[in-house]
Amino acid sequence: MTVGNMDSAELFDAGKKGRGLRATKELYAGDVVFSEPSFSAVVFDSLATQVCHSCFRHQDKLHRCAQCKFAHYCDRTCQTACWDEHKQECGAIKKMGKAPSENVRLAARVLWRIHKDTGIVSDSQLISVDQLEDHVADLPEESVKQLKKDVHTFLEYWSYGRKQHSVDDISQIFGIIKCNGFTLSDQRGLQAVGVGLFPNLCLVNHDCWPNCTVILNHGNQSALSSALHSQRRIELRAVRKIPEGEELTVSYVDFLSLSADRQKKLREHFHFECTCEHCSQHISDDLMTAAAESEGNKPSADKVREGTALTKECLQKIEKSRVEQDYNTVVKLCCECLEKQENVLADTNLYKLRVLSVASEVLSYLQSFSEAADYAQRMVQGYIKLYHPNNAQLGLAIMRAGVTHWHAGQIEEGHGMICKAYGILMVTHGPNHAITKDLESMRMQTELELKMFKQNEHVYHSMRDAALKVSSS
Secondary structure, eight states, X not given: OOTTOOTTEEEEEOGGGOEEEEESSXXXXXXXXXXXXXXXXXXXXXXXXXXXXXXXXXXXXXXEOTTTSOOEESSHXXXXXXXXXXXXXXXXXXXXXSOOOHHHHHHHHHHHHHHHHTTOOSTTOOSOGGGSOOOGGGOOHHHHHHHHHHHHHHHHHSOTTSOOOOHHHHHHHHHHHHHHOEEEEOTTSSSEEEEEEXXXXXXXXXXXXXXXXXXXXXXXXXSSSGGXXXXXXXXXXXXXXXXXXXXXXXXXXXXXXXXXXXXXXXXXXXXXXXXXXXXXXXXXXXXXXXXXXXXXXXXXXXXXXXXXXXXXXXXXXXXXXXXXXXXXXXXXXXXXXHHHHTTTBOTTSHHHHHHHHHHHHHHHHTTOHHHHHHHHHHHHHHHHHHXXXXXXXXXXXHHHHHHHHHHTTOHHHHHHHHHHHHHHHHHHTOTTSHHHHHHHHHHHHHHHHHHHHHHOHHHHHHHHHHHHHHHHO
16 A cells, blocks of 8 residues: 555544544455554654664664764665755754754654645645644643743744744644654564654544554665655554444553543543443453452452552562562562462453563563463463454564563464464554564474474474573573
8 A cells, every 4th residue: 555545544523523534445454544654753862862763763873963963863865864854953953952852853843844845745634733633721730831841942942033933833733742642663563762743643533442553664764765765654454344434443542451541541641531332331341350260269359459459569569679670579579469369360350460461571581481481371361351352462462472482492382372473463563564574484483393393392302402502602
């Protein structure tokens, strides 16, 4: 599909939700509904020297812009491809003597782009940026204070002699970014690295159990000429069959929260009350707060409350030890907590899932793969009961669990999980995404190892042990 093609979606009046997009034809799981280049985007301040400001890939060695000494790029072609977006920013940073925060940089990039393109980049852009919701009037007091600080910094940053803007106009742009900014991840999808504005994506309304998902495709920067680079873009992808005329939806928040907590987050950040089926009927809330059940017996309500309170307390200690990088203490706390939860909280209980997640992650980091695999297996089984079968977060969790089992020498389980994750990510990310390509390589490697294992288990484990000794020496 070409970037910007909107043949599969159209704007419509979604009633109380305002504007929305709906399918103009029948769509199937994995179909790209539309793709859209960013109107403007910036790398987070904290990662400015680690992530390319053009393609948003995480790289070890980046080249710095010789003029502003702030922007960093993979190479000359990435820098040339980004120059049109960076040139005014470059002059403003030089004049100010330092780069302002990402919010101010993004607001300035948005306004420079509006001046250049009068707010509409192409015929496929369904709405101009200044028509997006800003909700400035709904901001709480603390957010208003921050907004005033950002506006003050913006006025200092905005180059002298250019078209001037009123405080209200600048405030509106900040409000639009706050409500509509889309977090951009690196090429492996493992870390949030920046934020961008995508006008057509902003028209897709929320549902906690959506029919679409959105991912960042970093494009292809391998060509020597920047003119031949494919743009970074978001892709809206169907996660199930969508009949013609059905509204297209994505989830603005992770599903793994109680319906009341999701509603609170949506109200505070996006200023609307979620009335989707999963919130209205509190679907899966019972699983997320479930007590353990053994042979039809359940613990008392008091015991469940006590177990939940203990877990909350323990999670605070776990987080403190994680921040201090005291990973052995993290493991000890997780094991103690899970022992106390035994026969009290079910494996779908959110508090148990959080502890299982931390335990498997930290044990993998410490290379205690067999223990990590046990916890990862339990976590994944809980996730499968809660998430949509084609949820990207589920796919990534199963992928990590599969890799952990593989590293633990549990090749059959590892290969099975990697195959399952590959099936999900083919829908959510597509065959050309870096994550899917990585997963395809792992799938082929584990398939070869599984054949070897089935032919002769002893030979397989001997070869594996020898390879591990070489890699650790």
